[in-house]
Amino acid sequence: MERFLKRKIPSVSExxxxxxxxxxxxxxxxxxxxxxxxSLRISQNEVNLDELPYDPADRRKISDYIGQKLQDEIRxxxxxxxxxxxxxxxxxxxxxxxxxxxxxxxLAEQNDKIKKVVLRNAPANNQMVAxxxxxxxxxxxxxxIVKSIIEEIDGDVFCLLVDxxxxxxxxEQMAVVxxxxxxxxxxxxxxxxxxxxxxxSASCLKSxxxxxxxxxxxxxxxxxxxxxxGASNMRGELNGLRALIVxxxxxxxxxxxxxxxxxxxxxxxxxxxxxxxxxxxxxxxxLTVAGASCKRKDxx
Numbered sequence: 019m020e021r022f023l024k025r026k027i028p029s030v031s032e033x034x035x036x037x038x039x040x041x042x043x044x045x046x047x048x049x050x051x052x053x054x055x056x057s058l059r060i061s062q063n064e065v066n067l068d069e070l071p072y073d074p075a076d077r078r079k080i081s082d083y084i085g086q087k088l089q090d091e092i093r094x095x096x097x098x099x100x101x102x103x104x105x106x107x108x109x110x111x112x113x114x115x116x117x118x119x120x121x122x123x124x125l126a127e128q129n130d131k132i133k134k135v136v137l138r139n140a141p142a143n144n145q146m147v148a149x150x151x152x153x154x155x156x157x158x159x160x161x162x163i164v165k166s167i168i169e170e171i172d173g174d175v176f177c178l179l180v181d182x183x184x185x186x187x188x189x190e191q192m193a194v195v196x197x198x199x200x201x202x203x204x205x206x207x208x209x210x211x212x213x214x215x216x217x218x219s220a221s222c223l224k225s226x227x228x229x230x231x232x233x234x235x236x237x238x239x240x241x242x243x244x245x246x247x248g249a250s251n252m253r254g255e256l257n258g259l260r261a262l263i264v265x266x267x268x269x270x271x272x273x274x275x276x277x278x279x280x281x282x283x284x285x286x287x288x289x290x291x292x293x294x295x296x297x298x299x300x301x302x303x304x305l306t307v308a309g310a311s312c313k314r315k316d317x318x
Contacts, residue, residue: 060083065088065092079113093121096120104116108149164210174240176196177198178194178195178241178245178263180192180227180259183212191212191213191214194209194210194213213230220252220259238267241267244270246274247278253272
């Protein structure tokens with residue numbers, strides 16, 4: 019946790035050792051100054067790709083690494099870590115512009131034809147790197163992936179899994195997953211959408227599922243199973259989401275989510291053990307106290 023919450027800052031003496039007082043970064047392992055300088059550049063033998071820092075503030079500039087091949091390997095390693103698509107700072111001076119722009123730079127450096135038509139070589143009003151453009155590209159990728167899932171189902175039956183998935187901004191969302199058997203007999207679970215819902219009533223959830231199914235050409239009649247948690251709006255036998263779907267398709271059998279049942283069992287067992295109960299209660303209090311203050315987070 020320390021590598022995500024705590025930034026190491028060079029001391030005054032360390033700053034004085036850097037050339038000219040220019041902007042500098044600190045290495046996560048030994049807090050030495052890492053201003054781009056020929057004597058501080060890193061060769062292939064000095065790099066361990068498995069120990070590259072996760073925090074962008076602790077990373078060396080790509081140009082600090084010697085050789086185009088090594089620089090490309092560093093870029094690929096960061097790209098494969100599942101980092102955010104966009105960068106926090108995408109300005110030209112930024113040392114970490116995010117996966118999208120870094121990948122565009124990588125392709126431009128390796129292909130002269132691409133280099134002639136992207137970034138600074140492209141018209142100022144047609145560089146295709148704006149945040150809106152990046153969102154459009156992500157949405158296009160998502161649509162292509164979902165369509166490939168629908169093609170794999172190929173009009174066959176499937177099981178519907180639905181759960182609440184609120185984001186960090188507090189927006190209520192519904193995650194929709196399809197569980198099916200492909201043509202090779204393998205069981206697969208695939209997320210096809212995260213839908214914003216105004217409320218979590220059964221009728222609202224059913225309405226949004228109908229819209230999502232209509233968008234991708236799916237039908238309620240294809241459902242052969244339903245898997246939800248034990249909330250009344252989901253498993254209610256009269257007015258729950260389960261009941262609303264069964265009214266349209268009697269073959270859509272409901273199965274109480276086993277993961278949720280296991281969670282309830284663990285909670286019940288822990289409450290019976292005083293030591294375990296006290297431990298988790300203390301952890302909950304610590305998270306609440308630390309999470310409410312930025313200063314306390316820095317102290318962790």
